[in-house]
Amino acid sequence: MSEYIEHDVQGVSAGIVEKQYFEAEELVLDNGQALGPVIIAYETHGRLNADRDNVIWICHALTGDSHVAGYYSEEDEKPGWWDFMVGPGKGIDTDRYFVVCSNVLGSCQGSTGPGSINPETGNPYGLNFPVLTLGDMVKAQKALLDHLGIRKITAVVGGSVGGMQVLEWCLRYPEFVRAAIPIAATTRHSALAIAFNEVARQAIMADPNWNHGDYYFGNKPDLGLAVARMIGHITYLSDESMRLKFGRRLQDKFDFSYNFEADFQVESYLRYQGKKFVERFDANSFLYITKAADYYDLGQEHGRGSVVDAFAKTRARYLVISFTSDWLYPTYQSREMVKAMKKSGLEVSFCEIEASWGHDAFLLPSTTLSNMINGFLYNVSSQYAPQ
Amino acid sequence: MSEYIEHDVQGVSAGIVEKQYFEAEELVLDNGQALGPVIIAYETHGRLNADRDNVIWICHALTGDSHVAGYYSEEDEKPGWWDFMVGPGKGIDTDRYFVVCSNVLGSCQGSTGPGSINPETGNPYGLNFPVLTLGDMVKAQKALLDHLGIRKITAVVGGSVGGMQVLEWCLRYPEFVRAAIPIAATTRHSALAIAFNEVARQAIMADPNWNHGDYYFGNKPDLGLAVARMIGHITYLSDESMRLKFGRRLQDKFDFSYNFEADFQVESYLRYQGKKFVERFDANSFLYITKAADYYDLGQEHGRGSVVDAFAKTRARYLVISFTSDWLYPTYQSREMVKAMKKSGLEVSFCEIEASWGHDAFLLPSTTLSNMINGFLYNVSSQYAPQ
Structure with missing residues (x-):
């Protein structure tokens, strides 16, 4: 050939x-x-x-x-x-x-x-x-x-x-x-992989907009899905890659916010990943596919x-x-x-x-x-x- | 002495x-x-x-x-x-x-x-x-x-x-x-530890009951706090300990639920940990202490x-x-x-x-x-x- x-x-x-x-x-x-x-x-x-x-x-x-x-x-x-x-x-x-x-x-x-x-x-x-x-x-x-x-x-x-x-x-x-x-x-x-999937699912289901999966004509469970994505995203990286990519670098070079805004780059990165994800993915699909994988x-x-x-x-x-x-x-x-x-x-x-x-x-x-x-x-x- | x-x-x-x-x-x-x-x-x-x-x-x-x-x-x-x-x-x-x-x-x-x-x-x-x-x-x-x-x-x-x-x-x-x-x-x-804390905080803040921290006279952000606890709980264990403690053992010995109930023991364990935690802990305290630790x-x-x-x-x-x-x-x-x-x-x-x-x-x-x-x-x- x-x-x-x-x-x-x-x-x-x-x-x-x-x-x-x-x-x-x-x-x-x-x-x-x-x-x-x-x-x-x-x-x-x-x-x-x-x-x-x-x-x-x-x-x-x-x-x-x-x-x-x-x-x-x-x-x-x-x-x-x-x-x-x-x-x-x-x-x-x-x-x-x-x-x-x-x-x-x-x-x-x-x-x-x-x-x-x-x-x-x-x-x-x-x-x-x-x-x-x-x-x-x-x-x-x-x-x-x-x-x-x-x-x-x-x-x-x-x-x-x-x-x-x-x-x-x-x-x-x-x-x-x-x-x-x-x-x-x-x-x-493994139990660990199931555990992460389960917490991600819980994050979605905890969002009142999820409404037992019936949300297609109203507000979507975007906040819950974003948290689910952030959890997942952490597990796709590694301690070392996160250290190399972000370390403890700050968003604002000079100081902490002293509130609950994103201070560290890793925080704003995760928030961004979560936000971007909800634009392209359906929360129920996340539930179904993770469950199939766990099974x-x-x-x-x-x-x-x-x-x-x-x-x-x-x-x-x-x-x-x-x-x-x-x-x-x-x-x-x-x-x-x-x-x-x-x-x-x-x-x-x-x-x-x-x-x-x-x-x-x-x-x-x-x-x-x-x-x-x-x-x-x-x-x-x-x-x-x-x- | x-x-x-x-x-x-x-x-x-x-x-x-x-x-x-x-x-x-x-x-x-x-x-x-x-x-x-x-x-x-x-x-x-x-x-x-x-x-x-x-x-x-x-x-x-x-x-x-x-x-x-x-x-x-x-x-x-x-x-x-x-x-x-x-x-x-x-x-x-x-x-x-x-x-x-x-x-x-x-x-x-x-x-x-x-x-x-x-x-x-x-x-x-x-x-x-x-x-x-x-x-x-x-x-x-x-x-x-x-x-x-x-x-x-x-x-x-x-x-x-x-x-x-x-x-x-x-x-x-x-x-x-x-x-x-x-x-x-x-x-x-590390960036990894901050990342987990941040996602846990996001889970709390995503709960509409959190209400920007003003919830002491109404419904508390229990669902968000429970998810935060579950995330934390996973990080306190290890792949090996979870394998030993839970493996893939099921709640019901016989079969999967084929819905989104807890099938695996590790899932019900985490749900239980989350539920128990909200009875004893304040969501805002979780935010403040994790932030102090991250800083x-x-x-x-x-x-x-x-x-x-x-x-x-x-x-x-x-x-x-x-x-x-x-x-x-x-x-x-x-x-x-x-x-x-x-x-x-x-x-x-x-x-x-x-x-x-x-x-x-x-x-x-x-x-x-x-x-x-x-x-x-x-x-x-x-x-x-x-x-």
């Missing part, structure tokens, strides 16, 4: 992309309930080859969306969330691969979620939206894959909750997945409690990537995952990247990360290249 | 104690403002000796109070917060020492704080209460010390924000302090930016104690403190205790911790014992 190249992180942009929509009449969820119609927003880059198998399927994290790379228009100032990774000649090379990224079911960036209209009532679902599993999200992605006529996925790739979906893809549709790259992921949330337990769901037995059902080659300073999905969890994969006789590469930026490190431009993914994909593609 | 004994953690109770009150007509704060009258709630154990110097001064943490040991009544089911440490024959032996613990200025457990009546208006201060410093809190404690006729403190002891007050005691009143035991403390908050910067305030220069002004012997799993005031911060103390030519013992329970480890019964403190206090007392 094509040869492995040292890609350029600052390389060519994936260009102008369009948000596309796929509608499924109905999706039967893991709990047996039928949900429909289901709309899935997605975006693609590159071209599907004749064998319909040069596909890189990207799963976004908790609050991400389908806009993985490129720009929506010439005027657009901000590219997609993984623009440094996805594009011509980049880590995930759109000259070679057909890249698909869809917004997860339950989210609010074009896909059906609690803020969508419930056809039975004509009003937004709110809490009448069914509590989803990560499996349901992957099932919706599989419907999109079928719709696109894709026969094989070269690799499913994703970080954080996206990485957990990567694992679920391997378990649910082993015959479709040649390789998988779970980044900063885990087979199940997820790969070993329990697929191996009767054994992660080894669960992985034994998969066929993919794996590249597992973790970051030393990630304390939300700590690197020891990736090590455990790799150990289980090896016990299941799977082909696994593991890389623990020395990084100070915590859990969110996979979102930051990194030649190491890009080259690693590029090289792995090259190897996988070569294996399946026509002789 | 008395001899060093291996004390019994489960030893004799400090018995029945009474909350006492000291009133100062006025206290001039670090910002120049006069606050008055100032009431300080406190409790004592043991007997002051003839030299009035067998004193152990205990500083409580953020949400603690003066009730350090023993019981308020025969019917009382819960002893003071450091009961395993303070009592006859215990780590801090009340047969030998006169123990004093007072509620910090700005708190709500008997000492003057934002919930107290402002004599100028006849209503609670609310946000008209001045923004305090940890120095102001120590200054109020010093007024109590003078009132009690104490001439010397054998040791000032405290954990967390209490440990920061211990350091401030050594700097502000070096001639009064023979020894100091800062536990799980720091000379200044504190020992090197900046006392050494023109140099922690070494600051410590050079102190005369105490130190026992610095940290816990391996503490990620709020990580053990590297204690190491830095010890390094600076040594550079200043001070006599320092340092002990990093291998503990999985995180920041709150100092509140949990530990023979290691008790023996260490007992031995150190014995050495200090012996040094000053009449020949």
Whole structure:
């Protein structure tokens, strides 16, 4: 197939992309309930080859969306969330691969979620939206894959909750997945991860505007959602990255406010993150997606409690990537995952990247990360290249 | 003096104690403002000796109070917060020492704080209460010390924000302090610690019942304060302790709720902690004390930016104690403190205790911790014992 190249992180942009929509009449969820119609927003880059198998399927994290790379228009100032990774000649090379990224079911960036209209009532679902599993999200992605006529996925790739979906893809549709790259992921949330999600949910539900999820025609629970985001944001960073980025630097260089305004830069940064977030995200979607992630337990769901037995059902080659300073999905969890994969006789590469930026490190431009993914994909593609 | 004994953690109770009150007509704060009258709630154990110097001064943490040991009544089911440490024959032996613990200025457990009546208006201060410093809190404690006729403190002891007050005691009143035991403390908050405090404050201020601090005659910001407490509570534990204590165990043994009720034990534990907390703590006090702790910067305030220069002004012997799993005031911060103390030519013992329970480890019964403190206090007392 094509040869492995040292890609350029600052390389060519994936260009102008369009948000596309796929509608499924109905999706039967893991709990047996039928949900429909289901709309899935997605975006693609590159071209599907004749064998319909040069596909890189990207799963976004908790609050991400389908806009993985490129720009929506010439005027657009901000590219997609993984623009440094996805594009011509980049880590995930759109000259070679057909890249698909869809917004997860339950989210609010074009896909059906609690803020969508419930056809039975004509009003937004709110809490009448069914509590989803990560499996349901992957099932919706599989419907999109079928719709696109894709026969094989070269690799499913994703970080954080996206990485957990990567694992679920391997378990649910082993015959479709040649390789998988779970980044900063885990087979199940620790008590600490659940605790942070729960407090974030409590912050939303404590906001009287939340109104038991019924707020789409009135004031939104913006304050609660902002606090939830701030909690999350702290967990995506690290002690070291916060020290490097903010330390104890003040907003006003000269003195404290001696009131409850933001004194330290880290305070105003968090407030800004919270404020910005409520403009783009739906509080109920935050509840649904965090709950699905908390529920997820790969070993329990697929191996009767054994992660080894669960992985034994998969066929993919794996590249597992973790970051030393990630304390939300700590690197020891990736090590455990790799150990289980090896016990299941799977082909696994593991890389623990020395990084100070915590859990969110996979979102930051990194030649190491890009080259690693590029090289792995090259190897996988070569294996399946026509002789 | 008395001899060093291996004390019994489960030893004799400090018995029945009474909350006492000291009133100062006025206290001039670090910002120049006069606050008055100032009431300080406190409790004592043991007997002051003839030299009035067998004193152990205990500083409580953020949400603690003066009730350090023993019981308020025969019917009382819960002893003071450091009961395993303070009592006859215990780590801090009340047969030998006169123990004093007072509620910090700005708190709500008997000492003057934002919930107290402002004599100028006849209503609670609310946000008209001045923004305090940890120095102001120590200054109020010093007024109590003078009132009690104490001439010397054998040791000032405290954990967390209490440990920061211990350091401030050594700097502000070096001639009064023979020894100091800062536990799980720091000379200044990291960006991470400030970030958590700020999000907790935002959770309170996001609650409409907070009403800019003016809620004493109406509904209190209980939901916001509960979220703040939950955030704090997570930071007092550790990944490991939460795994050991909760793991992914469910409330209901059989299945998920598939709604937004507490499914996991860690969730209901946090909700319970939040709910319990609002019954005993004032939201504005939480704001004031966390802000004072965030502002504190020992090197900046006392050494023109140099922690070494600051410590050079102190005369105490130190026992610095940290816990391996503490990620709020990580053990590297204690190491830095010890390094600076040594550079200043001070006599320092340092002990990093291998503990999985995180920041709150100092509140949990530990023979290691008790023996260490007992031995150190014995050495200090012996040094000053009449020949």
